[in-house]
Amino acid sequence: MKTRVIILFFSVVVLSALLISACKKNEVVAENFGPYNPTYLSFNIPNGWPVPATNIFADNPLTEQGFQLGKKLFYDGRLSKDGNFPCASCHQQFAAFATYDHDFSHGFDNAFTTRNAPALFNLAWMDKLHWDGGINHIEVQPLAPITAPNEMAETIENVLNKLNADTAYPAMFYAAFGNGGITSQRLLKALAQFMGTIVSNNSKYDKVKRGEASFTYSEQNGYTVFKAKCETCHKEPLFTDNSFRNNGLAVNPYLNDYGRMRITNDKNDSLKFKVPSLRNVMLTFPYMHDGRIYSIGQVIDHYRSGIITTQPTLDPLLINRIAITNTEKNDLIYFLNTLTDQQMTADPRFSAN
């Protein structure tokens, strides 16, 4: 009797497994990888921060395995044509994931990029990426640098071939996503899990807000100046309102970059670029979409006296430039220094293994 039960049990199990596997086409048999048992993670919104307009993880459940896969990919040169340009070559952790001290970054075959590499943090709150907002979802962002001939210069097909030939990746993709192998969708979702969870919220400013530290006299004065003269565009707590604005820079004659107009085809968007976050601003020099301004003091001078006020699309807030005294400028710089988040820039969780 017992034997019959066991035989029946096994025959049903085998039959069920066959039937269930019959539903799934073209899937890699995963017996070598063991059970699929990802560790789910939650994405925590810091106290007092807005809930992101779009939950970028809604169709991409965060897991430790997905995050670790994304991190490995982020630091892997094989995503580029010649192996020399991982994502991290232009997005350096010590520079808040911007390119330190470079107006333009270096790409394949001695090429330069045509815009300043943006810092990568708090991307979960950013619904449009790139200086012109041309990318509408964090998951499709990496397609641009991977395939751009002056950046990583590779095809997605080749990247997938390289990853499939690797000893570690097939198991890592399985651990993160289960059966189904290495696909562009999974590559992109893993990268989104890594990049999207980089949150910068542990600067001195944040600690002051949490009552864990206090501003110096100059920092406090600088904060007051900031609130009065900068905050409309560089809105707390993200220090950007994620809008696109023309801040009165002359057109660079080599680049002829008109910003958001290229995406919208709307002349009202001529010369508008994304307002960058001021978090970690001391690490992300040089500044502006083409890195034309080297120091933060010079940036403040631009707003005081450099704005070209004749451009038709100049932001209305800047028509009279911004009156900032020398004392205010100094205090403002003290305050901006409190936005550097060394906990994030040194966090081993975001570092190459």
Added chain:
Amino acid sequence: MKRIQIFFYGIAMFAFTACQKEFTNDQPTGTIKFTFTNTVKGIPVQLNTGIYTNNFGEQYNISKFKYYVSHPGLSNTSSTATNKDYYLIDENIASSKSISFDVPVGSYTAIKFLLGVDSARNVSGAQTGALDPLNDMFWTWNSGYIMAKMEGTSPQSTIINNKVEYHIGGFAGANSVLKNISIVVPVSSLNMIDIREGKISEVFIEADFDKWWQGSYDLKIADVPSVTMPGTLAKSISDNYANMFSITDVQNY
């Protein structure tokens, strides 16, 4: 013992039903197959080697011709049956030119589909299958799908290597190129679309590339050899190509 057996059979039943989730109600279904034939003025496209002339006297050949067909379905006066999937019809891939899906049994008088990829899917991150960026139908610098693509050459083209490139996309606002296509089975057809349980019906659809050149907008290679971004030009071309489809035959097997 009996209870254990019932439990095991229960698992087996679950395993069986796990495969069937297309239609949750008990309506009987049959299969509809759309078979596309890409032509120029009724002559099937010969990639690369075929030389064609548009009504402006401009010569060209075609090296790539592909377009998205989304949410295809059938309709009659009282009902519509739509499939939720996305298909990329690629002249270079024979198997891509026939698409099949199941619909409830019934007699239908028209076919319908979205020519392009709906706007929601353009803003929802990384996709797979027909929508995989590997298919070379996704703009990396201005997120969104190329809904229809033609590439070739023409002596009338003034750009590099006499290229002709029309990458038509844009899903938002006034310049959206998305087109809801609905074609009634012509009265000349011997058959209506008669879906019977477990049987296959096939609709033969011609896509005439020649329609790209004319309609509400005169597309001349000499003037516009290339369109590779969303905008008014792409919109105008899409207004033309929305008229390229016709039903040539219906068969119920």
